[in-house]
Structure formats: structure tokens, C-alpha cells
Amino acid sequence: MTNANKIEINEIEKKSEDNIKIVVENLSKNFSVKSLGEKKAKEFTALKDFNIQVKEGEFLTIVGPSGCGKSTLLDILAGLSKPSTGEVYIDNKLLKGPALDRGIVLQGYALLPWRTVRQNIEFGLEIKKTPKSERKAISDKFIGLVGLVGFEDRLPNELSGGMKQRVAIARALAYDPEVLLMDEPFGAVDAQTRDLLQDELLRIWEKTNKTIIFITHSIDEAVFLADRVVVMSGNSGEIKEILKVDLPRPRNVGDVRTSPGFNWIKHHVSELLHNNDENYKKKVVSNVDVAEAISPSTTI
């Protein structure tokens, strides 16, 4: 048995025991937007009829063009914004507001600039009222996890973009939320750092088993990281399609990114985003090796 097959089987076994972590039911969010020079405010729909169930420990990415409501969804999931209609349940409990069971990582890092790396990571622990004696051990653990040993006492303005984002991730993980919400976290770093951070994120995810909801507008990133990809439609805030990404894990940059399976899914997502619906309604992507679905000759 090859390693790839072994991993697939383990995954299938895991799935049968999966709990549903997050349930989003009929979610809609409308904004009243008044432009300059207009008398009446217009209704702008950011999200419409959003329904999804996210399994525990799943890595879900949401991809879509700018302004399609992805960030609005994340705000609602974080409890920072109230939906116009619909509900969100986490662990079968109705979501009412922000809490320490979810962590958020934003594109702009949002590190408190007057606090050192360690103090930033301990911020959530202070809110959680973790006893002071335990805080150092926890922050040490996550500093090690994101690979910033030796930088504990630096201020954010002494760090590079990639390092700042690692601190943001460590801060979100430190108080042990079960769900991690990430809003284009790697959008502000350069391409090489981005690849590095993607690998590290997957490594951290595999170690900590959090449920991750990751927003991006990079199709490449969305497919590379995810178990499932939610493709949003351009202007109506609706889900276009949810695709399963059956590529084996762990995903190494070299192998996966050049594989036909990966590129087929990317192609699929790209066509969905560019509104070419007709082309893949012909093909149904299921648990079969996607390369085979295209043609047997592409299977390696």
C-alpha cells in the first residue's frame, strides 16, 4: 500500500466519527447603503441563503471575488455582526456574540503595537482570566509552535510581515478556541512567505486539530489548504458550489501544486468564478481520483 492510499483510508475512518461543529442555516445579511447624491438608501445584499455544515476538525476555505460577502460571513461567525435572517449554531448552541471559543486572524495582523510578541500572545489569556502562573508556559508553547523562539520580547514594529502574522496566529490559538476564523491572513505578505506560512498553517492544523474557516481570493491557496472549498458567486452573496478536495495529506508544496488533480480542481473553481457553468455540469467530481475523471491517460 502506498503512503497516499494509507492516508486516504485513515481519513475515511476519521470521517465516520465526525461531529458537526458549525451549522449555518439560511443566513442572510443586508446592508443599507446610501451613496452620495442619492435620496434613498439602497439595500445591499452581502449574503443570501447561506447554508453549510462544517465538521469538527475540518479545514474549510471560502473563495470568491472581492466584495462577495466572505468577510461579512466571518464577522457573523465571529459574533461581531448580526445576521439579517438565519442562525448560526456552534456545537448545537445558537450563536449570540463574540466569545473565546472562536479565534480570528485578520489580514492586517491587528497586533497591539505597544505589547511584545509574548504579551500579544498572552492577550487572550488575560481576557480568559488564566492564572498568571500558567500564562508563560502556554505562550512558550505557542511561540515554539509558530517558530518564533528568540523573538518573544520584540515589539511588532521590529518584526517582518510574515512574523507578525505568525504572532497573530499564535495569539488566536493561545486561548484554545475550537474554531479558527481566518480572513485573508496571508494577503499582505510576499509570495514566498505566503507559501511558507501555508505550509506552517497546515502543520499547525494537523497538530492542533482545530476547525478552520479560511477566506481567500486566491484559488490556488483555497484548493491547496482545504478539505472543502466553498465557491461564492460574484454579486449575490450566494454559494455557487461546495467542492470537495480529495487530495492526500500531508500536502507538500512540490508534489501537490503540480499534480493534475490539484490543477483540475483549480480549473473547476476558476470556471465557477468566471461563470462558465455549462462546462462542469457535465462532469461530477466525487470521491474518485479526479485525474481519472478527466481522462485515464492523465493518471500518473
Place this chain on the structure above:
Amino acid sequence: MSNDTEVIKKYKEKNFEVDVSEKKHTVEGSKIKGLRSLIQIFDKNILIVLLLVLWEVAPRVGLVDRVFLPPISEVFVAWFKLFQKGEMQAHIAASLIRAFSGFIIALLWAIPAGMLIGWFKRVSNIFTPVLELFRNTAALALFPVFILFLGIGEASKIGIVVYACSWPILLNTITAVKNVDPLLIKAALSMGVTNFQLFRKVIIPAAIPTMFVGIRLSGTTSILVLVAAEMIGAKAGLGYLIQYAQYSFLIPSMYAGIITISIIGFIINKILLHLESKYTAWKPKAENQ
């Protein structure tokens, strides 16, 4: 050997910009570095020294009227005499107490008020137009009003210091609170912080740099306004000393008072600058970005 004489020659000829990077750890290099810091000390202090020399020589030589600008040596003599008699200390104490009291009272009310106004949008909309009006009035022009209401005693003087100091602190605090990075607030809110925690852990630390600019401005304003107020109506204090000395033609004492106020203002500014840099060390300075 010849290389070194060349270097020193170039140094003496031109503008002291010598690359001593290779010579830093040699005897020659340290000599040049020593010369360099001497030059720097020279540059920093030469003008002050020249001015002092001028102040001493010009009256004696007749360049300025000796009656109106006595040589600085006479001023120093008067200065020491005032200290000997204990008068200078009394004036300094009176002025400092008034200025400090006014400054502290301004801090105590303007900072909380500024935070409230900055935080609640509607309150800010209501108050800001009036505040802008008050900020642009010359505080001293209102001193007669303070005298009418508070008399010619301590109250009116401290009152005007409070008035003059309040506006920079208040307005800067409002701006500081309004301009806290909303991303920081969002990140904190996502953890479910209470409003109190948000204020204590995010808003206040973020607001401190801008607040400090207002505080520092008020510090220097307090002395300025107080001295002027003392000139108008007081029986003690440095402003009174200057005015009284001028009326009584004790001109050296008058200058002694002026020098004292300048020194005090300088020290206060230095102290506040030091405090400011301590609490805003985390902010990247504009030049370094």
C-alpha cells in the same frame, strides 16, 4: 605613516567628514574620532557661548544702553542676591505651585472628558463645534473675566491656567480615542472583551502617544499663561518679580526673573519629553519608516 598624515590633512582641509571606518580601532582612528566629538561639542555650544559673551561685552562697550540691558555678570549678581535673601525661592515656589495645580486640575478633568467625548459618536458631534471655538480663544484675553468671578487671589490665576491647559489636553485626547486603529478594536472584540477591558487594554494604551502631545503642550502653556497672569495681578511669583523689578528699575533683577522662567520652562519640557518617549517607545517614528 604617509597615509595617516594624508587623512589628517584631508580632515583639516575639508568639512570633518572623514571615513575612519578602517582606522576606528587604531590609535590614529581614535584620535580622529576624539577630534570629531570635540568638534560636535563645539558646534552644539558655540552659539550660546557667543551670545553670553555678547551679552557681557555689548553693554560695557556701549553697543546697547547699559541701563536697559546690563551686562550678564550684573544679572548673575542680582540673581544670587535674590537667592541669598530667599526671595527667588519664594517666587519660584509660588509660581510653580500655581502652574502645577492648574495643570493637574486640567489633566484630571480633561482626560476623562476627552475619552468620553471621543468614544461616543453622538457626544462628539454635539461637543466638537463648541470646543473648537473655545480652543481658538486667547486664554489671557479672558483673564479679566476670571478676576471678576474669582477675585485677584490665587483662584483666578490657577483658574486661568486650568482654562489654558484644558483645551490641548481635551482635544488631543478626543482625537487620540477617535483614531485608535479599528482593527485592534475588532481583534479584541472577537475575544468577547467587556467595554471596560477594551478601554483599559486597547483604547487607553493606543491613545497615549497622541494624548501626550497635548499634555506636553499644556505643560509649556501653563508656565506661559501663569507668568502673564502674575504680571497683571499678583503679590508673589516670577511674573510679579519681573513686573515689580521693571517698575522699580531694578533691571538686573528683572532679567534674573526672566532667565529663571526660561530655565524652568526648559526643564519642564525636558521632563515631559522624557516621559513621552518612555511611553511611546513602541510607536515607529516617522523618519524610520
